[in-house]
Amino acid sequence: MKIMIIEDDLVIASSLQEELLKWQYSAFYVTDFNDVMNTFTQEAPQLVLIDIKLPYFNGYYWCTEIRKISQVPIIFVSSQSERMDIVMAIQMGADDFISKPFDLTVALAKIQALLRRTYDFTGNDIYLSHRQVHLKTSELKVQYQDQEVELTKNEMKILEVLFLQKGAFVSREAIMMKLWENDSFIDDNTLAVNINRLRKKLAEINVTSFIVTKKGFGYGLQKDEHDETK
Incomplete structure (x- = not known):
């Protein structure tokens, strides 16, 4: 399973990638935040982890763009976790929300649960x-x-x-x-x-x-x- 991480904080992106790799997932993170859709199209991930605050365009924008062409499961991972932030994420097409700071074990459990719900x-x-x-x-x-x-x-x-x-x-x-x-x-x-x-x-x-x-x-x-x- 390929998981795409759209996260501006390299430490968090690397930590998520490392944890996912331990569980035999093929995880990678975006490096060009001005061309997210091209990366998404080329890589065709089975799940997307995305922050709200990103360079150029925020996570809401990219979530909307992804939803125009794909129903791939999306989880927001963000420190902007007020009730309206979560509601907005869901309205934009997200399937779940993980608030920062987060425990890697809990994050992994949510990712695996969403994958089980999405795929057989x-x-x-x-x-x-x-x-x-x-x-x-x-x-x-x-x-x-x-x-x-x-x-x-x-x-x-x-x-x-x-x-x-x-x-x-x-x-x-x-x-x-x-x-x-x-x-x-x-x-x-x-x-x-x-x-x-x-x-x-x-x-x-x-x-x-x-x-x-x-x-x-x-x-x-x-x-x-x-x-x-x-």
Whole structure:
């Protein structure tokens, strides 16, 4: 699991990273606070820890920007912990709030609890799920009911991005950045070919119309059943 730390205090950022690494999480902290979204798009973390007070733009701003493209879980970690600060964080899209100063053990417990609520864990594997389709990231497989199909690394990366940002459309540039780090040298048809192959593999396990294309916006996942009446 990859965790992104957006924290101006290097001591706190390093302490969080060190503690998370002890628990086998892949943790990293932002160094360019003027380009947070580019880092988020490239790294595609499974959880974000963010402070309110940051250089250039505050945490509320970046939380709102992340929520435009992703439903990844977000925890605010801040010394600005008055009731209105917490309310504002939740209204901006945060899932939880940790007040500074904090105990690393308590912070870790909150992080692990939110990860358990967000993702399905089976043994040591992590399943990302949507509409009864389960993405087995470590096995490079996707499963539906009692059927499963193997994926290439690129196909897995595409589905992982879409699963983590379900409910929103992801631009082709963002997906290509995740796959190849830089979309400048990739043929325009390369991503489309990968998407078509992925759709064919999903059809093999009776998963159809799962990846949706919206012109001008990119790719997304078919709406969840309970969203279709909205």
